[in-house]
Amino acid sequence: MNKSPLSGTVARLLVAVSRVIFVGSSTGGTEALKIFLLGFPANCPPTLIVQHMPKTFTGSFAARLDELCQPQVIEAQGGEILAPGTVYLAPGHAHMRVCRTGAGYATELSLTPTFSLHRPSVDVLFDSAAEVVGRNAIGVILTGMGKDGANGLLRMRQAGARTFGQDEASCVVYGMPREAALIGAVEEVASLDVLAQRVFAVVRPG
Numbered sequence: 001m002n003k004s005p006l007s008g009t010v011a012r013l014l015v016a017v018s019r020v021i022f023v024g025s026s027t028g029g030t031e032a033l034k035i036f037l038l039g040f041p042a043n044c045p046p047t048l049i050v051q052h053m054p055k056t057f058t059g060s061f062a063a064r065l066d067e068l069c070q071p072q073v074i075e076a077q078g079g080e081i082l083a084p085g086t087v088y089l090a091p092g093h094a095h096m097r098v099c100r101t102g103a104g105y106a107t108e109l110s111l112t113p114t115f116s117l118h119r120p121s122v123d124v125l126f127d128s129a130a131e132v133v134g135r136n137a138i139g140v141i142l143t144g145m146g147k148d149g150a151n152g153l154l155r156m157r158q159a160g161a162r163t164f165g166q167d168e169a170s171c172v173v174y175g176m177p178r179e180a181a182l183i184g185a186v187e188e189v190a191s192l193d194v195l196a197q198r199v200f201a202v203v204r205p206g
Contacts, residue, residue: 020047020138022133024152025143026122026173026175027052027144027173028143029144032143032192033049033051035192035193037071038069038196040087041070042071043071044085047087047088048082048098055092056092062089071085076088077107078107079108081104082104093120094109096109096125097109098128098132099128099132123151129159129161131159138161138163138164139152139157141163141166143176144173150179153185154185157184162187164187164190165177165180166190
């Protein structure tokens, strides 16, 4: 897909006002992420994703999504300055966090031990979103087995972020979204086919 760069003026405006979207998924997530990201415009807010997947597949998965979706999709290498119109997929061997850099944000990778039995861990990403981005973050938890991301999403909501969970009917495995909903981490539940639309309804200047 041909992806035209944003003009400098528009890019600066979006950097100044856009939120940051954080997404976690596991079992069934590869197809769910494709459907979800197909609803993203080319100038979407920076989006960080943890999908439980072996490290040998995350690069090719990012490349496949990049071909299908309007935003640019890359496998994060660590140290990327977050930019509108770009989706950052955590590599399969490392935790990914968001950190501050100057007036903006950047990706940060680490090889610290597994958390919630996973590396990369959705909880690690969401915890950093709560701490660093706070009310300007949007958290989304998609299909997956277990409970990775549930506590992190709760911390995001407590920090003022808007939070979303995929509904049971559209999940391959209603594990992670269910655990998040049970502890009050999910503000809004939506079917996968309208989830991007619901997220972008709240993407406003923070």
